[in-house]
Amino acid sequence: MKIIDVHTHGIGCFDTRTVSEEHILKFAEIQGSHGVSEIVPTVYPSSIETMRGNMRAIKEAMEIQKADGEKQKTEAKIIGVHLEGPFLNPSKRGALDPDSFINPTDHHLKQIIEGFEDIVKIITIAPELDGSFAIIKEISDKGIMASMGHSDATYAEAEAGFHAGARCITHIFNAMRGIHHREPGLAGFGLMNQDIYIEVIADPFHLDKKIIDFIFSVKNPGRIIIVSDSVKAADMPHPSHGICNEDNRLLGGSLTIKVAAERMIQAGIESTLVFKAISENPREYLRPCFI
Numbered sequence: 001m002k003i004i005d006v007h008t009h010g011i012g013c014f015d016t017r018t019v020s021e022e023h024i025l026k027f028a029e030i031q032g033s034h035g036v037s038e039i040v041p042t043v044y045p046s047s048i049e050t051m052r053g054n055m056r057a058i059k060e061a062m063e064i065q066k067a068d069g070e071k072q073k074t075e076a077k078i079i080g081v082h083l084e085g086p087f088l089n090p091s092k093r094g095a096l097d098p099d100s101f102i103n104p105t106d107h108h109l110k111q112i113i114e115g116f117e118d119i120v121k122i123i124t125i126a127p128e129l130d131g132s133f134a135i136i137k138e139i140s141d142k143g144i145m146a147s148m149g150h151s152d153a154t155y156a157e158a159e160a161g162f163h164a165g166a167r168c169i170t171h172i173f174n175a176m177r178g179i180h181h182r183e184p185g186l187a188g189f190g191l192m193n194q195d196i197y198i199e200v201i202a203d204p205f206h207l208d209k210k211i212i213d214f215i216f217s218v219k220n221p222g223r224i225i226i227v228s229d230s231v232k233a234a235d236m237p238h239p240s241h242g243i244c245n246e247d248n249r250l251l252g253g254s255l256t257i258k259v260a261a262e263r264m265i266q267a268g269i270e271s272t273l274v275f276k277a278i279s280e281n282p283r284e285y286l287r288p289c290f291i
Contacts, residue, residue, distance in 0.1 A: 001279045001281065002279055003258055003278050003279055003284040004038045004279060004283055004286075005031065005038075005039045005257050006038050006039075006040045006082060006121075006199070006285070007037050007040070007042050007082055007084075007170070007171065007227035008227070008230045008231070009041070009230060009231050009232070010027055010040055010232035011027060011031055011034075011040045011231075011232065012026075012030040014030065014232055015027065015231060015232035017046075017054065017232075019054070019056065019057050021023075021057045021064060022061075024057050024078070025061045025065070027039075028041075028061065028065070028075040028077075029074065029075045031076035034258055036256060038077045039078055039079070040078075040079060040082075040122060040286075041058050041081060041082070043081060043082070043084065044085070044097075046086070048111050048112050051086070051112060051117070052112065055083075055119065058078060059116065061272055065077060065078060065205050071265060074249070079286070080122070080289065082114065082121065082122040083112070083122070085098070085100065085101060085124060085150065086102050086108075086112075086128060087101070087102065087123070087129060087132065088101045088125070088126050088151070089101070089150055089151050089152050091152050092126070092150045092175045092177070095252070096175075104125060104132045105135070106138065107134055109138065113144075113291070117142060121145060121146055121289045122144065122145045122146075123144055123146060124147045124149040124150065125146055126148065127148050127153050127157050127158060127166065127186075128151060128157045132161065132164075133161065134164075136166050137165050139165075140164070140167075141151060143291070144289065145168060145289060146161070146166040147167070148161050148169050148170065149175065149176060149186075149187060150175045151176050152176070152186075153185065153189075154183055154185060154186075155184040157187065158189035158190070159189055159193070162189070167196060167197060167256065168197040169187075169189075169196060169197070169198045171199045171206065171227065172190045172191075172200060173206075173211065174207075190219075191218050191219055192218075194271075195220075197223045197224075197225055198215070198223060198225065199225050200224055200248065201229045202226050202228065202257075202260040202263070203228075203253050203255045203260055206229070212264065212269070213268075216269055216270075220276075221273045224273070225277055225282045226257050226260060226261060226274070227253070228253040228257045228260065229252045229253040230252060230253045230255070233241040258278070261275070261277070278285045
């Protein structure tokens with residue numbers, strides 16, 4: 001079974017905030033040592049120049065992996081890039097830097113991805129921002145998965161984003177409008193629409209166990225993707241606390257998806273559903289990117 005993590009920023013003191021392909025390869029090596037087969041390194045929102053430097057390092061690491069097939073047996077294969085932003089809503093920034101967020105325009109999109117169209121597989125975007133629907137359609141037409149997140153979108157705005165081409169919701173419930181009985185919001189749309197994929201950070205800190213049970217009880221099991229959202233401080237098999245910044249905001253996940261999956265099974269979630277969420281589902285989600 002191939003284990004695929006479509007949202008991982010780093011692990012073991014290495015992350016995507018680098019211009020060094022060696023750092024990216026070390027990141028992939030550590031993920032591979034934890035049983036992860038394939039990864040989509042996730043780039044933080046920053047200046048366009050910085051994000052392009054991060055992507056360049058990832059692209060060079062991918063080329064090295066491709067040239068060295070023998071070494072790749074011990075590394076997680078890098079299959080593309082996930083850009084978490086910069087088209088995000090500052091009101092739902094989470095632990096990201098809101099000063100790096102910009103408006104979704106064709107000009108900005110071209111500045112960011114030009115020359116990297118072959119490796120960018122996912123872009124997280126807030127659908128309520130002016131111009132977002134046109135950008136969602138444009139990146140979808142390019143074979144890039146649009147994922148809605150870091151967003152204050154209403155249910156109607158989320159639905160419009162889906163109809164524009166968005167096919168996933170980034171780490172559901174985290175950094176987004178929650179469910180209210182008079183406004184289901186983006187999270188409500190993610191659970192009620194049975195065609196859209198949802199990322200789930202299944203560590204003990206981002207989502208309560210009862211919410212994870214709820215997700216698996218109402219959502220199409222073929223559309224749940226467990227992600228680590230791991231950061232460079234991650235690599236803790238038995239964490240006693242989440243990884244937070246100085247404002248006590250969760251920075252990202254502390255577990256690999258393999259460990260998270262094992263915990264979920266131990267907690268009583270059906271193993272076949274969990275295994276689908278770390279292997280078959282992310283593979284099917286990304287399939288259009290490789291056609």
